[in-house]
Amino acid sequence: MIFKNISVDCVIFGFNDNKLNVLLWQADPELLQEFLTKEEEYEQIKMIIEENPALKSDDFWGLIGTHLPTNEDLNGYAKKILQITTGLENVYLKQVETFGDINRVPFSRILTVAYYALINPDNHDFKLSPLAKAVKWFEIDKLPNVIFDVKEIVANALKKLREEVQYHPIGFHLLPEKFTLTQLQTLYEVILGKNLDTRNFRKKIQNMELLVDTNEKQTNVAHRAAKLYSFDVNIYNKLKKEGLNFRI
Amino acid sequence: MIFKNISVDCVIFGFNDNKLNVLLWQADPELLQEFLTKEEEYEQIKMIIEENPALKSDDFWGLIGTHLPTNEDLNGYAKKILQITTGLENVYLKQVETFGDINRVPFSRILTVAYYALINPDNHDFKLSPLAKAVKWFEIDKLPNVIFDVKEIVANALKKLREEVQYHPIGFHLLPEKFTLTQLQTLYEVILGKNLDTRNFRKKIQNMELLVDTNEKQTNVAHRAAKLYSFDVNIYNKLKKEGLNFRI
DNA sequence: CCAAAAGTGTTAGACCTACACCCATGA
DNA sequence: TCATGGGTGTAGGTCTAACACTTTTGG
Numbered sequence: 393m394i395f396k397n398i399s400v401d402c403v404i405f406g407f408n409d410n411k412l413n414v415l416l417w418q419a420d421p422e423l424l425q426e427f428l429t430k431e432e433e434y435e436q437i438k439m440i441i442e443e444n445p446a447l448k449s450d451d452f453w454g455l456i457g458t459h460l461p462t463n464e465d466l467n468g469y470a471k472k473i474l475q476i477t478t479g480l481e482n483v484y485l486k487q488v489e490t491f492g493d494i495n496r497v498p499f500s501r502i503l504t505v506a507y508y509a510l511i512n513p514d515n516h517d518f519k520l521s522p523l524a525k526a527v528k529w530f531e532i533d534k535l536p537n538v539i540f541d542v543k544e545i546v547a548n549a550l551k552k553l554r555e556e557v558q559y560h561p562i563g564f565h566l567l568p569e570k571f572t573l574t575q576l577q578t579l580y581e582v583i584l585g586k587n588l589d590t591r592n593f594r595k596k597i598q599n600m601e602l603l604v605d606t607n608e609k610q611t612n613v614a615h616r617a618a619k620l621y622s623f624d625v626n627i628y629n630k631l632k633k634e635g636l637n638f639r640i
Numbered sequence: 641m642i643f644k645n646i647s648v649d650c651v652i653f654g655f656n657d658n659k660l661n662v663l664l665w666q667a668d669p670e671l672l673q674e675f676l677t678k679e680e681e682y683e684q685i686k687m688i689i690e691e692n693p694a695l696k697s698d699d700f701w702g703l704i705g706t707h708l709p710t711n712e713d714l715n716g717y718a719k720k721i722l723q724i725t726t727g728l729e730n731v732y733l734k735q736v737e738t739f740g741d742i743n744r745v746p747f748s749r750i751l752t753v754a755y756y757a758l759i760n761p762d763n764h765d766f767k768l769s770p771l772a773k774a775v776k777w778f779e780i781d782k783l784p785n786v787i788f789d790v791k792e793i794v795a796n797a798l799k800k801l802r803e804e805v806q807y808h809p810i811g812f813h814l815l816p817e818k819f820t821l822t823q824l825q826t827l828y829e830v831i832l833g834k835n836l837d838t839r840n841f842r843k844k845i846q847n848m849e850l851l852v853d854t855n856e857k858q859t860n861v862a863h864r865a866a867k868l869y870s871f872d873v874n875i876y877n878k879l880k881k882e883g884l885n886f887r888i
Numbered sequence: 889c890c891a892a893a894a895g896t897g898t899t900a901g902a903c904c905t906a907c908a909c910c911c912a913t914g915a
Numbered sequence: 916t917c918a919t920g921g922g923t924g925t926a927g928g929t930c931t932a933a934c935a936c937t938t939t940t941g942g
Contacts, residue, residue, distance in 0.1 A: 395645055492753070505740070559807070592932065612941085618893080637930095822921070837905075838921090861913070861921095862913065862915060863918075864911060864922075866920080
């Protein structure tokens with residue numbers, strides 16, 4: 393059984409090509425139906441889909457998510473959605489906010505509990521999602537046509553990410569395991585939407601003692617090869633708990 | 641009509657007697673019924689009450705809130721609950737998190753969208769609430785017996801308040817319109833759970849230029865009378881938007 | 889040898905911490 | 916005149932902001 397009036401949606405952030413991106417999909421109603429309703433009625437969702445042509449259109453995109461099953465914990469189900477769609481466990485996931493205006497979804501009343509996730513796109517194969525007609529990355533400031541209030545949800549998730557990143561060392565989840573300082577700096581630049589001074593940035597990061605020199609370097613680059621770093625899990629956990637000042 | 645599976649609850653914080661307190665109530669099932677169900681079924685709520693003796697007990701307390709009506713915006717309804725119970729509009733109110741574990745409420749599946757509110761108890765008359773058998777302030781670390789997962793909700797709201805207060809000038813909502821620097825310092829001390837250095841605290845606050853000297857003083861105190869301050873709404877709004885560093 | 893990005897140090901000012909005494913008031 | 920809490924300044928250390936040139940690599 394599912395709750396007709398509650399959905400769980402994930403704003404999945406990824407950092408590709410030096411841009412901050414969001415993963416959106418077009419769910420396939422028939423596959424969705426199969427996934428959701430082995431045991432029960434599908435009428436409400438069908439109605440929503442019938443009433444909102446955008447849901448069937450190839451021009452409109454939505455957040456990855458579904459209605460909440462009655463026998464699933466809320467947070468646990470958000471995690472499950474991510475596992476199914478990205479193929480990965482242990483993704484950084486955080487509840488953003490619950491959206492519940494009366495008219496946010498036409499022709500029906502649905503509350504959406506929104507989450508954001510940070511993933512490193514290198515590690516994921518999005519072809520995996522068994523429920524999607526299409527799945528695609530979009531630059532955060534070049535969203536396509538979206539259904540319902542997805543723009544607002546993404547905007548609020550981004551706002552939350554921006555706040556979070558200033559006080560907790562979560563940006564790293566968006567990077568590959570080994571990364572250069574320039575990548576890290578660019579990541580913070582796109583999240584915060586401003587340019588940072590390279591020398592000051594490096595000093596600040598290195599004072600945190602969060603980074604571990606892997607003794608490796610980039611290869612096949614047409615310029616001086618940058619050192620690759622990973623980060624220290626112990627210090628990461630400490631900073632995550634205590635907070636840090638990353639107002640840069 | 642109400643949603644049987646969604647409730648909206650407020651963790652109302654107040655600062656009295658130099659303590660941080662939470663307002664809890666014992667709802668009166670019959671009055672609640674009247675308030676909620678002019679038009680509709682009450683069966684589910686009745687069932688919940690029947691199945692959970694704590695709800696009728698005089699020993700157990702709950703968060704102020706009710707089920708969400710189908711014709712109310714989520715955030716708007718939280719505001720309305722506050723208006724009804726505190727008699728005041730324009731209370732500082734913020735969504736905390738949605739709680740949705742399967743077993744958080746025995747014998748039924750209810751998601752709770754939790755909010756926290758900051759009020760200045762001087763301004764409120766809690767006798768007003770038309771739905772309560774009893775309403776009472778409890779010190780944050782001396783909660784009574786509570787129903788369901790109220791302890792966890794309060795703990796998370798407090799955690800959020802603690803974070804928030806470090807980066808936004810929201811503490812002022814807990815104080816009377818005119819307050820002394822010592823009151824302000826004590827407020828931060830109880831929220832953050834640590835002692836602060838008076839001289840450094842005052843310097844920091846005064847550098848923000850948020851405070852306005854009212855040119856008034858305490859009266860009838862058996863010691864040097866403290867100056868009374870209020871705060872500057874323009875600077876408040878600016879700091880609220882831009883954030884501030886209040887890690888003290 | 890050229891283009892492209894990596895990498896590095898210093899200085900001036902702001903901010904933070906730690907710390908101890910006198911002041912004003914009512915009882 | 917006493918008890919109580921209000922109110923203040925300084926020095927040393929740390930953090931921040933601004934700023935330009937040399938190094939390494941592949942093509």
